[in-house]
Amino acid sequence: MPWPKEHKRQTRERILDAAAAAFREHGVAQVGIADIMRRAGLTHGGFYAHFASKDDLLAAAFAHASTQSNKMLETLDDGDASTDQLLNAALAYLSSTHLAHPEHGCPVPSFGAELMRNSQKARATLTADIRKRLKRLNRLMPEQAPMETKNRLAAGALACMVGGMILARGLNETEGSEYLKHCRDFLREALAKPDRRPELPQKSNRRRVASSLAKTPADRRDARE
C-alpha cells in the first residue's frame, strides 16, 4: 500500500470537519460538494472516494458535528460538581459563545429540520441523536429521583435549549443575547423545583477550555446575571 495507512482517514476527517462547519453555518441547501471540498483544501472530484453521496455525507457530518459540539459545550460548562449539572449543561448551551458560533455548535438548531427531510438514513441519525441527548441529560440528575421527574426535566430542558438557540439566532445580536438570558433565567427557576432535592454530589466533568472556544467576556456576563 503505497500511501500511509492513516492518510485517507485523515482526509476523510478533514472533509467531515469542513462539511460539519459549513452545514451548521449556512444550512444544507446552501452548501455544495465543491464548497466543502474547497474548504478541505481539495477539488470536488475527489469527494466520491470518501462518501457515496451528499446524503451520505450529511448523516456523517451531523453525527460529527454533534460529537464536536458536545465536547465544546463541556468546556463551557464550569463542571462544578457541587452545583446542578443539568442546569450547568443547559446554561452552557444557552451561552453567548454558542449563539455567536453556530459553525462549532449544536447541529440540531442549525440543520435538524433540514436533515429530517432528507434520506431515511439522515433522519435516523437525527432520531438516534435526540434519544442520546435525552439519555445524557437524564444521567445528569440524581439517580434516585423519580423517573417521571427526570423525563420531564430532561425533555423540558432540551426543548428550551434547542428552541432558545434557534429563536435567539432569529433575532439580531443584542436582542438575541437578551433573549438567551431570559431563557437561562427561566431554566434556573424551572430546574430548581423542590421535588428534585436533595441532590447527591456527582463526579466532576471539568475539562480544559479549548483556546478558540474559551469563555468570552459575554459568557462571564452570562454567568453572573
Add this chain to the structure above:
Amino acid sequence: MPWPKEHKRQTRERILDAAAAAFREHGVAQVGIADIMRRAGLTHGGFYAHFASKDDLLAAAFAHASTQSNKMLETLDDGDASTDQLLNAALAYLSSTHLAHPEHGCPVPSFGAELMRNSQKARATLTADIRKRLKRLNRLMPEQAPMETKNRLAAGALACMVGGMILARGLNETEGSEYLKHCRDFLREALAKPDRRPELPQKSNRRRVASSLAKTPADRRDARE
C-alpha cells in the same frame, strides 16, 4: 378592467396557501415554484405575475403561515379564562394535533432555520415574527406581574414550544408524542411558580373549533395527562 377586481387577489391567496403548506411540510429547498403552482391549480409561468421571486414568496408565505397557525392553535386552546392563559397557549402548541400537522402548524420549527439564511427580507420577517410572538405571550400574563418575570416566562415558554415541536418531529410518532407529553408536564410545573400568583381573571378567547382541526382523541388524551 376586464377581470373581477378580487380575482387576482384570490389567486395570489391560493398560491400563498399552497406555498405555506408545502414549505411547512417539505421545507424550502425541497419545494419548487412549479410544485407550488401545481398545488394552486396553475402553471409555473404565471408565478411572476404575483411574486417577484421565490425569496419574495418565501417571506410572504412565512407570514401567511404564521397567521394561519396562530388561528389554528387558538381553536385548540380551550380558552378557559379561569386557567393560566400562557400555559393554555403552550399546551395547545405542544399538542398531538400540531405534531401530526406541520403543514397547518407553526412555520418556525418547520422552516425558521432555512428562512433565516435566505434574503435579508426573509430574515427580517422571521425576526419581526419572533418579537410579535414574545409580545403576545407577555400579554397572556397578569399585567401587574414584574417585567422580569414576564420576560423570563415568555422566553422560556416560547423556547420550549419551538424546541419541543422540532425534537418531537425528529423522533418517531409514538416517541414524539411521549416526548411532547413530557414537555407539557415540564411547562405545567415551570409556569406555575409561586411568584406568578395571584392571577387576575382575564377575558376569554374562546373560538369555535374548525372542523378539520378539531381536537383529536389524542389531544383529549394530552389534556388529561
Add this chain to the structure above:
DNA sequence: TGTACATCAGTGAACGCGCGTTCACTGATGTAC
C-alpha cells in the same frame, strides 16, 4: 543506494438534470357602442 514499478489519492473536464426565471402568446372577461 538507486531505479523501475504498482497502487491509489486526488484532479478537473464533462454530463445531465432540475429549477428559477423569461417571454411571446392565448383566451377569458368586462366595456363601448
Add this chain to the structure above:
DNA sequence: TGTACATCAGTGAACGCGCGTTCACTGATGTAC
C-alpha cells in the same frame, strides 16, 4: 341585445445556471530488487 375590442390573467416552451455525479487521467508514494 349583440358585436368588436382592449385588457390582462394564465400558459407553456425555452433559457441558463448551478450542482451532484462520473470518469479518464495524473502524479505522489511505498515497495521490490
